[in-house]
Amino acid sequence: MATGKLNVDQDVLDEKLRFAGYHVMNVFLEIARQMGQNTGLDAASILILATINNASVQRLIRHPGEIDIHSTKVGANIDASHFHSISRRAVADATGLNRELVRRKINKLIEAGIVQEDEHGVKTMNVVLNPLVGKSVRSFVGAHAHATNQLISEGILR
Helix, strand or coil: CCCCCCCECHHHHHHCHHHHHHHHHHHHHHHHHHHHHHHCCCHHHHHHHHHHHHHHHHHHHHCHHHCCCCCCCCCCCCCHHHCCCECHHHHHHHHCCCHHHHHHHHHHHHHCCCCEEECCEEECCCHHHCHHHHHHHHHHHHHHHHHHHHHHHCCCEC
């Protein structure tokens, strides 16, 4: 298994920008399709959930040594104190969606148990351990690997 870092050859990328764009957009669409299919969420809810999740886990991603974020075995939940909230207003600003729409969609995500609310806003906690979300993540990784292999074969990534 290769452990090196991938690099972008900017000259090749510029030459094959259309090809790269198609593959990257295909991954984006596959992610949205799988997430919708697996969870029953609509496109706006998926965007809102992704925004909340991203805000919730940024500190964990930036400082992975503070806690083991790798294990997803039963009982490997990360303590709630490691997840951070985002306000509904910040979600609306980040997504460009109408605040009332964001409020309604977040309330449904809370009712479904996918998002939690606290005094600072909303957050996800261990959301990838939800079987439907985990199934989606497995599909995302496969789509990402396929696109990455295509970009490598074209010399865009090396």
